[in-house]
Every structure is written in structure tokens, then in C-alpha cells.
Amino acid sequence: MGPHPAVAAIRLAVRRVLHDLLTEHHRAPAAVPHALAHEPSPPPLVLVACSGGADSMALASALAFESPKLGIRAGGVTVDHGLQAGSDLRAAEVVQRLRELGLDPVDSVAVTVGRAGGPEAAARDARYAALDTAAERHGAAAVLLGHTRDDQAETVLLGLARGSGIRSLSGMAAVSGAGGRYRRPFLELDRQTARKACMVQSLPVWDDPHNADPAYTRSRLRHEGLPALEKALGKGVVEALARTAQLSRDDADALDSWAAQAETTVRDAAGQLECAKLYALPPAVRRRVLRRAAIAAGAPAGSLFARHIEEVDRLITGWRGQGAINLPGKVVAQRQGGRLVIRQG
């Protein structure tokens, strides 16, 4: 008898990603010192980022099962955010569970969570910094994350509520980070399947109380927003939102490359942006050109919002002699004799 369907599903999802990694590894093996150049390159190491929750425990179990069959080394990292009493004990417990699955090396990394951008963003920044460091320390080829289709649907809704265009609707990528380090094998799998896979394999899981705390936006969305949407629109809404993410990502990539090309055609010989040529571009491309120009002038991408770009756009499409527009990073945009000048002032 084969494994339970939920276990088969998580293993298949992980196997696909491991196959991709092996193909990439054989195509571009890591640089080796000259003396070792003739020896076979060591098998790649893949780490699972594990909170101890159902999604990442399911991921760890599937990695532990699939990696030896493909000659891949598998390890794990858990990050202790230090946000709850006893979080160090919980991290130690996760380490033990990962070792019991046969993963090696397994690390627990304690981080200090700052305040920048709010509690969720600060914890995320600290977590990714710790995962980056762990991956580099061990020379890992990839770090697997347990984001599911449900997480993706939540991310799309959060982007939609920000009102900043299709890039923010495109959610999380299956491959991201420096050199494609982060992989999300469960992005097309629902949370229930991951949880079920843990249950049937008798894997103990830890339910993060933050996930149920209504003080957090994502938690409210998970427990109130999405269930209300499902009630109104039907069960397929999560899948539809996840599909929206993929379609939006492709559209956003296409528009970005269009804008990169257009930018070279709207500058004069001195490199200044010509307002008439900007005016002739489709709005979606023009706004991207303006955003690129503002970032090139020194505006930090993370602080540059849709409303900033709309104001700059009005210098082109709604010109009535407005003054200079102040942008984040002390960048100023102003119209001067048919040219749009964007510079740090």
C-alpha cells in the first residue's frame, strides 16, 4: 500500500523542487579549488526553514524522505525570534524533531527583532537575515520554505488592499532570493494537506499563538477575511487568488521589461526625460518608467508608493504649472521646459 494521499502530495511537491536543484547543480557546479577540480563535486545541501508549525514540519518530513534517494544532503534551521516566553525551549524541541527525522546539520538561531515596518515585517526581516547567514555558513544550495497556497491567497489579498498594482498582487515567487536560494515547494498545495500529512505521520506540530492573534493583520485575514470570502464566493476562492498571483507575476514581469526598454527611448541626448515622449506611453508603462527614474535618483524602493508616482505622473498628464514634487530619499521631481527632471536635492 502506498503512502496516504496527503503524504504522497507533499513528497511529490518536494521531489519536483529537488529535481530542479539537482539539474541546476549539475549545470553549474559550485566553484571548487583547483587542486580538487578533478574530484567529483560534493552532493548539494538543502536546508528546510522550520518553525515547528504544520507546514514546515510536513516540509521537513518530505525533505528527509526524498533527499537520500536523490543523493542530496538535507539539514534544517529554526529561528528563535525571542518574542514569547520559552521560545528558546521550543526552538530546542524543533531542533530535536528535525534531527529525529534524520536531518543534519540542524541549527537553531536566536535573533533580535527590531521595530522597523511593524512587528510582522520586523520579524520577517530578522528571520530572512538569519536564514541567509545559515545558508552561507553551510554552503547550502537552497533553503525550503513552507508557504502554502493559502498563504499565497492571503498575500494576494494583502496586496490588493494596498492598492499598488499588479506587482503586489503577484504574491510570493516559487523561487526567490539571492541566486534563487529560497524555494517554496508547497505554493500550490493547500494548508489542510500539510496538516493532514503531519497527522498521519504522527508528527507533533506547534501552533504559533501569533497565527490566531487578531492583533495581526494576516491572522485577521486568515480567520475572518478569507472564510467570509469563501462563504460569499465559494470554496474555489483560495485557488483563484493563487492563480491570480501567477498571472499577475507574468504580467508584471512583461510590463517591467517593456518599461526598461521604453526608458531608453524617452530620454534626450543629454539623458533627460522628455515629457512629450512620456505622455505618448501607455500609463502602465509610463508609471513604471517614472518609478525606475525615481529609484535611480536615490528614492528607496520600499518607501516609494503608488500615490508618489501618481503625483509625478500628473506633471506629465495633468500639467498646469505645478511646483516640484518631494519624494522619499530627498528626491525631487519637477518639470522644466518640456523635460522631467528627477534628482536628489
Ligand SMILES: Nc1ncnc2c1ncn2[C@@H]1O[C@H](COP(=O)(O)OP(=O)(O)OP(=O)(O)O)[C@@H](O)[C@H]1O
Ligand atoms: N521561526 C522560524 N524558523 C524557521 N523558519 C521559519 C520560522 N517561521 C517561519 N519560517 C518559515 O517560513 C514559512 C512561512 O512561515 P509563516 O509563519 O508565514 O507561515 P505558517 O503557515 O505559520 O508556517 P508554519 O506552519 O510552517 O509555521 C514557514 O513554513 C517556514 O518555512
